[in-house]
Amino acid sequence: MNHEQISGIAHADHPIKAPLADDSVRRLLEHGAPRDGGRALDLGCGTAEWLLRALSLHPRLYAEGVDTSEVSVEHARRSAGLHGVAERLVLHQQAAADFVSEQPFDLVLSVGATHAFGGLLPTLAAARKHLAPGGRVLLGESFWDGEPSPEAVEIFGELHDLATTVDLIVADGWAPVHAHVSTRGELDAYEWSCLGSLASWALDHPDDPNAAEVLATAHARRAEWLKGYRDSFGFLSLVLRPTP
Ligand SMILES: C[S@@+](CC[C@H](N)C(=O)[O-])C[C@H]1O[C@@H](n2cnc3c(N)ncnc32)[C@H](O)[C@@H]1O
Numbered sequence: 001m002n003h004e005q006i007s008g009i010a011h012a013d014h015p016i017k018a019p020l021a022d023d024s025v026r027r028l029l030e031h032g033a034p035r036d037g038g039r040a041l042d043l044g045c046g047t048a049e050w051l052l053r054a055l056s057l058h059p060r061l062y063a064e065g066v067d068t069s070e071v072s073v074e075h076a077r078r079s080a081g082l083h084g085v086a087e088r089l090v091l092h093q094q095a096a097a098d099f100v101s102e103q104p105f106d107l108v109l110s111v112g113a114t115h116a117f118g119g120l121l122p123t124l125a126a127a128r129k130h131l132a133p134g135g136r137v138l139l140g141e142s143f144w145d146g147e148p149s150p151e152a153v154e155i156f157g158e159l160h161d162l163a164t165t166v167d168l169i170v171a172d173g174w175a176p177v178h179a180h181v182s183t184r185g186e187l188d189a190y191e192w193s194c195l196g197s198l199a200s201w202a203l204d205h206p207d208d209p210n211a212a213e214v215l216a217t218a219h220a221r222r223a224e225w226l227k228g229y230r231d232s233f234g235f236l237s238l239v240l241r242p243t244p
Contacts, residue, residue, distance in 0.1 A: 001210050004071040006217055009201045010194040015049045018112040018140050019182045019190035019235045029054050031178035032138040032239045037061060038106035041130055043096040043123070044113025048076035048089065050138075054107070055085040064090045066099045068116075097126065104132035111140030111237065115157075120165070124172055128242065137174070137240040141165060145234030152229035165236060170243075178239040187235065195222050 011017055016025055029050070033040060037060035042051050045065030055061050067073055073093040080086040092099060096116040108127040110116070117123040120141055127137045142156055143165045160168065166176065182190075195218050202215035 001213060004069050006198070006214065008071060008075070009214065010198050011047075012197045012201070014190055014193040014197075015047055016111075017046050017049075018237075019187045020140070020180070020237065021186050021189065024180050024182070024186065024237070025050065025053060026057070028138055028178065028180060028237050028239060029057055032107050032109075032136050033058050033061060034106040039063070039103065039132070040107040040109065041101070041105040042066065042109040042111075043099065043126065043130075044110055044116045045076065045091070046072045046113075047079060048072075048091065049079075050109055050111060051089060052076075052079055052083050052085065055080075055088055056083060062088050064092065064101070064105075066092045066094060066096045068093065068095055101130060104135065105130050106132050106135045107138060108135065109138045111138065112142075112235075114139075114141055120168060121172055124169065124174065124240075128173075131242065135241075136177070138237070139169075139240060140235065140237045143234045143236055144232050146232040148232040149228055151224065151227070152232050155224065155229060156233070162234060162236060166238075169238065169240065173243050174240040175243050176238045177241050180237045182235040182237070187230075187233065191222075191225050191230075195225075 033054045040054055040061055040063040042065045045051060045067045048065040051063040051065050055063055065076060070093055073091050076091050080089045108130050110123050114120050114123040117126050142159050143162050144159050198214055198218035202211045205211050
């Protein structure tokens with residue numbers, strides 16, 4: 001199975017691919033999304049779960065999502081039809097860095113996807129280019145919430161601590177107007193949900209040739225998490241406005 005298929009199974013019960021509870025997602029969207037219509041763009045949208053929720057919350061909102069994953073974009077298209085928002089959601093299967101639009105956006109999202117631009121500040125630079133006057137950015141980014149093990153650095157690359165992450169963003173010309181740091185409960189719930197979905201799928205499909213591989217993936221990821229990064233990984237979500 002490829003990475004996208006494994007990821008699809010892992011996120012069966014946690015469609016937001018980040019350690020955030022549904023209430024936290026709703027609050028972030030309430031602070032980020034324009035209430036009276038407007039345009040939203042998600043760079044690295046995955047299955048477009050953030051946009052689907054924003055479109056449901058705001059019936060006059062129009063949205064576009066960009067992701068390289070064919071599987072995720074197709075999934076998002078099906079979901080948009082099921083949610084009755086297909087006419088207000090345009091999806092692009094392409095690299096986020098290559099996405100161009102003639103019209104700017106009132107909300108630009110990047111959650112768990114700064115790798116699409118090679119890091120935090122290049123992501124903010126890209127978001128700024130797409131932002132309409134008065135617009136907001138909804139950013140979700142990982143940070144070190146403790147001393148990382150070498151294994152954690154290998155998995156996530158070089159991250160900063162919380163204060164440094166926020167300092168870098170502010171120095172880049174942004175003011176946080178709403179923020180949420182994922183709780184221990186949200187971080188654990190996300191991991192257990194992904195691991196549980198992988199294990200359940202494997203046990204529910206004993207005759208599938210991929211069952212053993214999927215179960216082994218669940219065991220390996222659980223060990224990586226509990227022994228490698230549970231004590232040092234944090235996740236920060238911010239609603240940002242550009243400063244003059
Ligand atoms: C952790 S997921 C987050 C998805 C979504 N933002 C969410 O919170 O549910 C990261 C996403 O970034 C996408 N991605 C990775 N590199 C990308 C790129 N260069 N351009 C666009 N999307 C990319 C992946 O396909 C994946 O769907």
